[in-house]
Amino acid sequence: MTRYLWLMIGLTAGVALLFVASLLVGPAKISPLVSLSALIWGDSGPLTLVMREIRLPRALLGIMVGASLGLCGAAMQGYLRNPLAEPGLIGVSGSAALGAVIAIQTGLTAAFALALPLAALAGAAVSVVLLFALAGPRGGSLTLILAGIAISALAGAFTALVLSLSPNPFAATEIVFWMMGSLADRSFLHVTLALPFILLGLALLLPLARGLDTLTLGEDAAAALGTHLLRLRLTLISGVAVMVGTATAVAGAVGFVGLVVPHLLRSAVGARPGKLLAASALGGAAMVLAADIAVRLILPGRDLKLGVLTAIVGAPLFLHLVYRTRRDGG
Amino acid sequence: MMLLALEDLTVLRGEVPVVDTVSLSIVPGEVVGLIGPNGAGKTTLMRGALGLLPHRGRSTLSALTPGERARFVTWLPQSREIAWPVSVETLVTLGRVPYGAGRTALSAEDARAVSAALDQMDLEVFRQRIATRLSGGEQARVLLARALAQETPLLLADEPVAGLDPAHQITTMEVFRRLAYDGRSVVVSLHDLGLAARFCTRLVMMDKGRLVADGMPGEVLSPERLASVFGITAWRADTPEGLVIQPTALSGSAP
Incomplete structure (x- = not known):
């Protein structure tokens, strides 16, 4: 228990540090103290505008996107009892992308600012x-x-068609990027929408910890322990x-966070799927914040894409996981 | 007082009854051995009685809410699933979930129940070990300890001794006897007729979904039934240690 507590404190501190670091990194070279005072006290100057309207939403979205992907990865792995499961498995991310692609293609995005995220949400809802x-309750x-694979394939096909x-x-270039x-x-606007x-x-997934713990014993035993499987x-x-x-x-498609973060934290929580939920939310936030800082530091002028970086870092980690699963005979 | 009452319990797979109008009642203090050939419906009977399968007829257990049921009856499935590399202690503590473990900090009562269960199954030295790295027989004991930690009046166990060494088979059956002595009851499916004869207070024999015999081990394990239900002959003797049964040959073949 105390070990878990320390882990959570460590992860929270890590997220807080990376959040501040994310606020301080950008093309405008400004000293950290000046930046933070502009953010907190503010004036009508351009620096306050940069801090409040560009960097703060970016850092906040980093936390929100990362926490979502990490938490959902842990939830899917716990439910399917498989360390190779990831949040995109049920086809939601592919369908959300299709919604966004249609919004870009039809020119809706030019009509009003939130057209793209709203269309993506609609895509997710349809999926x-x-x-x-398809799968039935x-x-x-x-x-x-x-069913998830079929939906992903279908969404991918329609995206390619568009x-x-x-x-x-x-529009095609915009879609690809x-x-x-x-x-x-x-x-x-994105922050308040998301x-x-x-x-x-969070309210739906975090209370599932106990049920996911009982699923360690299989569906039958979990049901007999009082878990309502349906x-x-x-x-x-x-x-x-x-x-x-x-x-x-x-944020578009940011891969591998939901797959890799629960894997990295599993042994630290004693492999308990319930405890992994909150830890992976924090871990995911830290990973996306760190990756989003890295894309700004590695190629400052070139707009390196976040999802490209997470895939470059995440795919080898995933290969390592596959290798270890094979070695353990899993 | 009755711990379990089944009235005409029927479980269908498609149109075929896998469990066919079984009526049964369990009172406190019993170790009921559930015996029968493969496919006789032993597992399905227990899962149906628990309400884990849709069924016709009445079971006092499936009338309970899932939470009430988890504090009244423990289910130890045959599939020995441990999905994650958790510690033995963590796994056994899952038996305390029906009492709130996991939602709140562990109570002293939970800690006592977990220690008692580990102690009974001879697992105290394994407490901090990773459950998935233990041998198959050791994992079976860990899962049984999880079931014991649930400390319910009734325990349904599906072939809990399969794959255990002789010493731990006897330990397990003796744990069941002690539970019965304390006023709880155990329903255990078994393929080892010797253990069934020696340790169960009562045997229920099933064949093709029907209950064919219910009574004292000596009466249920009659040569006629062993021949007609199992298709075997057995050597049997009433010794000072109790009834001894040892299957010897298929009933068709000549001795």
Whole structure:
């Protein structure tokens, strides 16, 4: 218990430090103290504007997106009892991306600022309805995974269709870059749009800790220990859909966070799936904040995409995980 | 007082009854051995009685809410699933979830129950070990300790001694006897007729979904039933230690 407490304190401190660091990194070279005083006390000068309207929403979104992906990864792995599960498995991120792509292609994004995230959320919502229709509320985890794969494939195919039919090369480029995932140039509009959904997701997923713990013994034993499996499944999928849909809507596709973060933290929480939820939320926030700082430091002038970096770092970690799973005979 | 009453319990798989109009009641202080050939419906009977499968007829257990049921009856499935590399202590503590463990800090009562369960299954030295790295038989004992930690009036265990060494088979059956002595009851499915004869206070024999015999081990394990239900002959003797049964041959073949 105390070890878990220390871990949570350490992760919280890490997130806080990275949050401040994220506020201090940017193309405008300003000393940290000046930046922070401009943020906190403020004036009508350009520095306060940069801090409050550009860097603060970016750092806040980093926390929200990272926490969503980490938490959802831990929830999916705990539910499916498989360390290779990831939040995109149920097809929500692909469908959210399709929604966004349609918004860009049709020019809706030019019409009003929030068209893209709203269209992405609509895409996510459609995919969840489709998922429940395909897998059924009582469907086993295998039907759920297969339905998710089918929905992802379908969303991917439609995305490719929209891209290939695009008469406008600028829209096509915008789509490709958006899909790589980024937190650059987001505003407080994005924060206020995402926050209620992220909070709803937290409220749905965090209380599932005990049920996920009992699932360690298998579905039958978990049910006999008083876990309501049907309710657990519905709550979990709704929570993951809300959070991943929102994260994709505001940041595009940021891969590997939900896969790698629970894996890195598992042994630190004694492999308990319930304790892994909150720890992975903090760990995910730290990872996305760190990656978003890194993209600004590695290639300052070049707009390195966040999702590209997380994949470059995450894929080798994933290979290591596959290798270790094979070695353990899993 | 009755711990479990089944009235005409029927569980269907498609159109076929896997458990066919079984009526049964369990009172405190019993170790009831559930015996029968593969596919006789032993597991399905227990899962149906718990309300984990849709069924016809009445079971006093499936009438309870999931929370009430978890504090009244423990279910130890045959599949020995441990999904994550958790410590033995963590795994056994899952038996305390019905009393609030995991939502609040562990109570002194929870800690006592976990220690007692580890102690009974001879696992105190394994307490901090990773459960998934233990041998199959050791994992089976850890899972049984989890079931014991739940400390419910009734325990349903599906082939808990399969794969255990002889000493731990006897330890397990003696733990069940002690639970019965303390006024609780155990329903345990078994394939080892010798253990069933020696340690159970009562045997329930199933064949093709139907309950074919229910009574004292000596009466239930009659040569006729062993031949008609199991298709075997057995050597049997009433010794000062109790009834001894040792299957010897298929009933068709000549001795």
